[in-house]
Amino acid sequence: MRRLSEARGGSAYLIEKIEGDTRFVSRVTAMGLTERSKVDVIQNGGRAPVLLFARDTAVAISKREAKNIFIREFDL
Amino acid sequence: MNAVTKDRPMTIGLMGQPNTGKSTFFNALTGSRQHVGNWPGKTVERKSGYALIDGRRVSVVDLPGTYSLSANSDEERITRDYICDGEADVIVALVDASQLERSLYLLADFAGIDVPVVVALNMTDVAAAKGITVDAQALSERIGVPVVSTVATRKEGLERLLSAAVSPRGSAAKLRTEELERIYADVFGDAYRRLLALLPDTKEGRHGRSWIAGKLLEGDDRLRERVIRLLSADGRKGVEAILGGVKDGALLAADCKFAWISTMLSGIVRREERGAARRGRFDRAALHPAFGKALSVIAVLAGFVLSMVVAAPVMMGLMVLTPVASSAAGAGLASLGLPAVVVSLVSEALIPSTLMAGMMAAVILGVALVFGILEDVGYMARVSYNFDNLMSKLGLHGKSVMSFVMSLGCNIGGITGSRVIDSWQQRLVTIATSWVIPCGGVWGVTLLMGSLFFGAEAIWVLLLILVLLIAHMKLTSHLFGRVFIKDMDRTGLIMEMPPYHKPNWKTILSFVWVRISTVFTKAFFVIVGVSVGMWLLSYSPSGDVSKSVIYRIGSVIEPFGMLFGLDWKLFTAFIISAMGKEASLGVLAMLYGIGSGASSFTGTMMSSSFAYDNAALSTALLSSVPKASALAFMVAFFFNVPCMAAIAATRIELRSTKWTLLIVAYYLAVALLLGGLAYRVGLAVF
Numbered sequence: 001m002r003r004l005s006e007a008r009g010g011s012a013y014l015i016e017k018i019e020g021d022t023r024f025v026s027r028v029t030a031m032g033l034t035e036r037s038k039v040d041v042i043q044n045g046g047r048a049p050v051l052l053f054a055r056d057t058a059v060a061i062s063k064r065e066a067k068n069i070f071i072r073e074f075d076l
Numbered sequence: 077m078n079a080v081t082k083d084r085p086m087t088i089g090l091m092g093q094p095n096t097g098k099s100t101f102f103n104a105l106t107g108s109r110q111h112v113g114n115w116p117g118k119t120v121e122r123k124s125g126y127a128l129i130d131g132r133r134v135s136v137v138d139l140p141g142t143y144s145l146s147a148n149s150d151e152e153r154i155t156r157d158y159i160c161d162g163e164a165d166v167i168v169a170l171v172d173a174s175q176l177e178r179s180l181y182l183l184a185d186f187a188g189i190d191v192p193v194v195v196a197l198n199m200t201d202v203a204a205a206k207g208i209t210v211d212a213q214a215l216s217e218r219i220g221v222p223v224v225s226t227v228a229t230r231k232e233g234l235e236r237l238l239s240a241a242v243s244p245r246g247s248a249a250k251l252r253t254e255e256l257e258r259i260y261a262d263v264f265g266d267a268y269r270r271l272l273a274l275l276p277d278t279k280e281g282r283h284g285r286s287w288i289a290g291k292l293l294e295g296d297d298r299l300r301e302r303v304i305r306l307l308s309a310d311g312r313k314g315v316e317a318i319l320g321g322v323k324d325g326a327l328l329a330a331d332c333k334f335a336w337i338s339t340m341l342s343g344i345v346r347r348e349e350r351g352a353a354r355r356g357r358f359d360r361a362a363l364h365p366a367f368g369k370a371l372s373v374i375a376v377l378a379g380f381v382l383s384m385v386v387a388a389p390v391m392m393g394l395m396v397l398t399p400v401a402s403s404a405a406g407a408g409l410a411s412l413g414l415p416a417v418v419v420s421l422v423s424e425a426l427i428p429s430t431l432m433a434g435m436m437a438a439v440i441l442g443v444a445l446v447f448g449i450l451e452d453v454g455y456m457a458r459v460s461y462n463f464d465n466l467m468s469k470l471g472l473h474g475k476s477v478m479s480f481v482m483s484l485g486c487n488i489g490g491i492t493g494s495r496v497i498d499s500w501q502q503r504l505v506t507i508a509t510s511w512v513i514p515c516g517g518v519w520g521v522t523l524l525m526g527s528l529f530f531g532a533e534a535i536w537v538l539l540l541i542l543v544l545l546i547a548h549m550k551l552t553s554h555l556f557g558r559v560f561i562k563d564m565d566r567t568g569l570i571m572e573m574p575p576y577h578k579p580n581w582k583t584i585l586s587f588v589w590v591r592i593s594t595v596f597t598k599a600f601f602v603i604v605g606v607s608v609g610m611w612l613l614s615y616s617p618s619g620d621v622s623k624s625v626i627y628r629i630g631s632v633i634e635p636f637g638m639l640f641g642l643d644w645k646l647f648t649a650f651i652i653s654a655m656g657k658e659a660s661l662g663v664l665a666m667l668y669g670i671g672s673g674a675s676s677f678t679g680t681m682m683s684s685s686f687a688y689d690n691a692a693l694s695t696a697l698l699s700s701v702p703k704a705s706a707l708a709f710m711v712a713f714f715f716n717v718p719c720m721a722a723i724a725a726t727r728i729e730l731r732s733t734k735w736t737l738l739i740v741a742y743y744l745a746v747a748l749l750l751g752g753l754a755y756r757v758g759l760a761v762f
Contacts (some may be wrong), residue, residue: 018327022326023146023567030146031143031570032177032178035327035331047465048465049461055175055177058573059573060570061568061570064568065569065570
């Protein structure tokens with residue numbers, strides 16, 4: 001499984017697993033990222049935060065936090 | 077529910093996620109009838125005010141913007157506690173019609189709390205532009221409470237919303253939760269039902285049992301502790317056993333809430349298929365891996381220049397007025413036969429410092445206005461994104477870079493600009509770190525003294541200072557970070573990137589207007605206070621400094637100053653430079669007996685009646701100051717407190733005298749230590 005921190009810009013993914021303590025999970029899910037939800041990654045370059053669309057909202061997540069979210073490619 | 081009597085106006089709590097237009101909404105409801113303070117015992121800002129409906133006064137409390145009602149941050153805890161224990165008769169839940177699915181999450185987290193709620197479906201204009209229409213009536217029937225469409229930026233729908241909230245139906249409206257409870261039972265199975273059975277019948281504040289059960293399954297420790305205390309020993313064991321068997325509670329609870337949202341919204345939102353023109357051209361540049369950062373720096377600098385332009389008329393006026401007013405006052409009072417002491421106090425301290433407070437207020441308001449616009453438009457989130465990586469090396473968030481860049485022009489700008497930073501703790505660490513950044517005035521004196529004492533070798537001194545500067549920033553940000561930012565809050569960036577929208581001038585201007593009198597008053601007291609204090613210490617009728625109080629103090633503590641290589645004159649000049657850097661040369665001139673026209677340091681710094689000859693000062697300095705001491709002074713001067721206006725601005729931003737003084741003490745101490753270090757180095761080298 002790939003981590004969100006390694007996602008490719010311009011691709012769509014499905015979130016498979018979110019790991020981490022309750023605080024992290026609360027913050028991330030309140031932003032619209034839940035297991036089995038779709039994210040459209042806009043860009044993910046260098047050391048910059050991952051920029052993506054989740055449930056119609058643009059969200060920026062630092063690489064460090066994004067490591068805890070596991071994804072797979074979204075096949076239509 | 078609290079009885080609404082004629083004596084106590086009805087109270088509305090305004091709840092909503094960030095970026096739903098809540099401040100615009102609040103301002104539209106309350107106009108200038110606002111009061112800003114702090115939530116008791118916390119550093120989170122509290123805004124309250126009054127709205128008028130049908131001639132009745134309704135109290136409105138602006139709750140902190142939060143994405144949910146967990147117990148993870150001060151903002152969430154404050155909101156939760158206020159709703160359940162507080163005085164609100166009804167909650168207005170603000171949701172964003174253009175991002176309804178996520179926006180309803182807060183309401184989903186609220187569901188089950190036994191407090192009346194009315195939904196304001198805001199930003200319907202933005203939704204329409206995206207081709208989205210929401211059937212407010214149908215939604216209202218589904219969730220069981222009034223839903224009113226509003227466009228707060230145009231003040232549309234506000235009256236209908238207020239009427240709904242204060243009406244008998246509105247003030248009794250409870251959210252329908254059967255569907256949510258059914259979903260929880262489905263997802264958590266037996267655990268949910270057994271937990272409900274164990275919970276006491278008496279409500280914890282106004283929490284409903286199903287809400288408590290949901291939160292417990294989610295892993296809310298704070299609530300668990302409160303509930304456990306109300307249970308018998310058996311009940312306690314039962315609850316712990318159930319919760320112990322729950323895995324991934326937080327994830328499952330989130331799924332429940334989104335499932336509820338999609339059930340509530342099914343068939344209610346209509347979306348025209350439009351080609352997703354998701355990101356504008358500007359945003360591609362604004363967020364560009366390479367250009368984005370440069371663009372941010374340019375934007376911040378441009379914003380700073382613009383703030384100065386806005387403040388310029390006031391500043392120009394006051395700068396012209398100051399020498400005129402102070403000499404006119406001086407002459408006038410003297411001609412009335414008043415003693416020289418009084419004349420000096422008024423013309424050298426009171427008048428110039430009052431006008432200086434005015435200039436400072438102008439700068440603060442210029443910065444607050446321009447950066448308020450940048451924040452309102454949504455650009456600040458882009459700055460956060462661009463500089464998140466770099467700033468995290470200092471333990472800070474991306475927006476802090478803005479304060480650092482602005483401080484290059486003027487520290488007051490950097491300090492005031494920090495108000496776009498979300499948390500008070502982050503703001504404090506940022507401000508404390510930004511003080512070390514040299515503004516224009518510092519460079520002037522530093523370069524002058526450098527070339528005077530060291531000639532071409534001054535370049536090495538500057539390099540030393542630069543190295544110390546970076547080390548100082550790292551040390552300060554980590555030291556203050558360690559003290560103020562708990563590990564718990566030290567999580568990485570998870571931030572919404574809102575779409576740009578047109579700035580709402582009414583919101584921004586009212587924000588600035590509400591602050592004008594507070595800012596000027598606070599600036600006034602600090603600046604005038606410090607000036608009069610400085611005047612008292614340095615006053616001597618003839619201008620001969622050896623007759624003043626500060627001379628007596630200075631010579632007594634000279635041995636202390638000498639530890640750092642500073643004799644009483646240099647030490648005094650160092651201390652006074654905390655008031656302001658540009659005018660330090662004037663102070664030095666007075667200390668070395670050169671120049672005339674003032675009877676106190678404040679006179680040299682602020683009125684224009686003081687004159688001295690640069691060449692004479694240079695000669696005096698070269699002949700009486702050894703090189704090592706000059707180095708010590710330059711370093712200590714450079715790293716000292718920026719100026720008293722910075723102190724005043726810091727106190728205004730942090731809303732705390734205590735912490736401001738801590739930062740002052742820290743800077744004085746570190747500046748002296750660095751000066752002492754430079755002195756030892758100088759002794760060895762020269």
